[in-house]
Amino acid sequence: MSDLASTLEIASCTDPGMVRSHNEDSIASDPARGLVVLADGMGGYNAGEVASGMATTVIVTEMRQILTGTEPHQIDPRTNQTIAARLLREQVLKANSSIYQAAQSQPQYAGMGTTLVVSLFYDNRVLVAHLGDSRLYLMRENALRQVTRDHSLLQEQIDSGLLTLEQAKNAQHKNLVTKALGIDPSVEPEIHEYPTRPGDIYLLCSDGLCDMVEDEDIGMTLQTLGANLKLAAQQLVQMANDNGGRDNVSVILVRVLREYPGARGVMAKVFAWLK
Amino acid sequence: MAKLILSMDGLVLKEIPLTKERTTIGRKPHNDIQIDNLAVSGEHAVIVTILNDSFLEDLGSTNGTVVNGNPIKKHFLQNNDVVELGKYKLKFVGEAAPAAGASTDKSDFEKTMVLRPSAMRTTDVSKSAAGPAQRAAAVQHAAASATATGVADATKTVPPAMPAAAPAARPAGQPLGAIQLLSGANAGKELELTKPLTTLGKPGVQVAVLTRRPQGYFITHVEGAARPNVNGQQIGPAPHALKDHDVIELAGVKMEFFLKG
Numbered sequence: 001m002s003d004l005a006s007t008l009e010i011a012s013c014t015d016p017g018m019v020r021s022h023n024e025d026s027i028a029s030d031p032a033r034g035l036v037v038l039a040d041g042m043g044g045y046n047a048g049e050v051a052s053g054m055a056t057t058v059i060v061t062e063m064r065q066i067l068t069g070t071e072p073h074q075i076d077p078r079t080n081q082t083i084a085a086r087l088l089r090e091q092v093l094k095a096n097s098s099i100y101q102a103a104q105s106q107p108q109y110a111g112m113g114t115t116l117v118v119s120l121f122y123d124n125r126v127l128v129a130h131l132g133d134s135r136l137y138l139m140r141e142n143a144l145r146q147v148t149r150d151h152s153l154l155q156e157q158i159d160s161g162l163l164t165l166e167q168a169k170n171a172q173h174k175n176l177v178t179k180a181l182g183i184d185p186s187v188e189p190e191i192h193e194y195p196t197r198p199g200d201i202y203l204l205c206s207d208g209l210c211d212m213v214e215d216e217d218i219g220m221t222l223q224t225l226g227a228n229l230k231l232a233a234q235q236l237v238q239m240a241n242d243n244g245g246r247d248n249v250s251v252i253l254v255r256v257l258r259e260y261p262g263a264r265g266v267m268a269k270v271f272a273w274l275k
Numbered sequence: 276m277a278k279l280i281l282s283m284d285g286l287v288l289k290e291i292p293l294t295k296e297r298t299t300i301g302r303k304p305h306n307d308i309q310i311d312n313l314a315v316s317g318e319h320a321v322i323v324t325i326l327n328d329s330f331l332e333d334l335g336s337t338n339g340t341v342v343n344g345n346p347i348k349k350h351f352l353q354n355n356d357v358v359e360l361g362k363y364k365l366k367f368v369g370e371a372a373p374a375a376g377a378s379t380d381k382s383d384f385e386k387t388m389v390l391r392p393s394a395m396r397t398t399d400v401s402k403s404a405a406g407p408a409q410r411a412a413a414v415q416h417a418a419a420s421a422t423a424t425g426v427a428d429a430t431k432t433v434p435p436a437m438p439a440a441a442p443a444a445r446p447a448g449q450p451l452g453a454i455q456l457l458s459g460a461n462a463g464k465e466l467e468l469t470k471p472l473t474t475l476g477k478p479g480v481q482v483a484v485l486t487r488r489p490q491g492y493f494i495t496h497v498e499g500a501a502r503p504n505v506n507g508q509q510i511g512p513a514p515h516a517l518k519d520h521d522v523i524e525l526a527g528v529k530m531e532f533f534l535k536g
Contacts (some may be wrong), residue, residue, distance in 0.1 A: 008470075018369070042388060042389070099282050113389055132389075153325070153390055161349065162330055162349060162351065163319060163351055167351050172326060172327045172328060173325070173326045173327070173328065175388055176326075176389075176390050177388070177390065178387055178389070178390050179389075180389045183389045217471055220470070220471070220472055224472045224473075224474045224484060225472070225474075225484060225497060227478065227482060227497055227498045228497045228498055229299060231484075231495060231497060233483075235472070235486065235495075238486075239471065242488050242489055
């Protein structure tokens, strides 16, 4: 698997916000393997931090090991999906059972869980897995688009026509997610794949950002500060805090600098074998 | 807790608290709110209450359900909505949310929680076993489940929340800032800083951003080898607070920042 560190520019920022005393969000990335992970933990005392920390750690370390020496874009004959899609799903399930078991075996962690959004960049595409209300946005050609759809009560009510988007802004139960990692013994993450283009900026964020900052302002920030990704990440967090910062805020920004096709053909196989 | 006030010809007949997840309205006696009038269908409408939100749905009634003068099929009830069924009127009074929220633990509000189907069954059992008083408490405490969307029950307590987290409006009293160019081809030109972010400079050469925050205006270096000067001093990498009549020098152009009254 090729090294993507020079292909992707990654910047991140996480902050407890203005109200909470501790940060239950966790972020992690492995630029060389094109992997970024964001999790927003929940559960009493410090269990939320434990759950989100476990999720990011398990997924990054396991994926790092497993991706070494594989060509993630190849099709897995058993599932007819790319190898990457199968591996990512397996690692998410692994993280789920780790958190679930910890929550079962240790009373202080009972009921803990976490939302999750993971992006794996490979072969000119991005593979996205998510659970809960942490989101992935894409900034392409100066337009911001929400890529993931929340697993939340509010989203289901919007989908079923009970609420309009305008009413949803004033609803009082923004915090109820319908899917999360570590709550049940098994879980099915939503996984999709999208082609990427050089110049794309991907934004992973916890609900602390999208609840406090309008999409329009997020778009404007990425448009004006896209040249300086680190600053854009800090600016987004600052805007959430300036608007009240009622929740932990985390953002990861990934810019695609150039094309990164996966290695194909006989030579690639030989190289893979030599590694 | 939200409630309905039933009235006819301006006379209040009774108040009905919305304690149940589903409150049915109709002519037949098994309804939670029975209205014995021929204009009302046997099973006329239902109000589904999810946490602090109530939804009214017409159950295919003969004469329809009207809210604030408009016929509806489904409606998200707002405080002071008036539901009309024939000659009867039902006024919806929402929860006095801010007052209720103030007494509860604010830090719990907005904490992310999970809903899952497995929790719904256990709550249903406890509800049917409990007495009416306990049941009311259970509804308020464990929160109602969301049959309308086929979703399940909250696993944890949801305190009556404060109004939702709409991003705070920008402070109205904050003076508006502007910049006036002092040199270059557009000298004399003025630019009002109404947006939260305004970029200045030449992309690829030197760019800075002016941010509008509750505390005032700040300038931050974005790109370029050199950072901009403010009053002849190069600014640091961190955002720099701007004062009235500060002079900014950026990409060879001088400009003055000032506050409008």
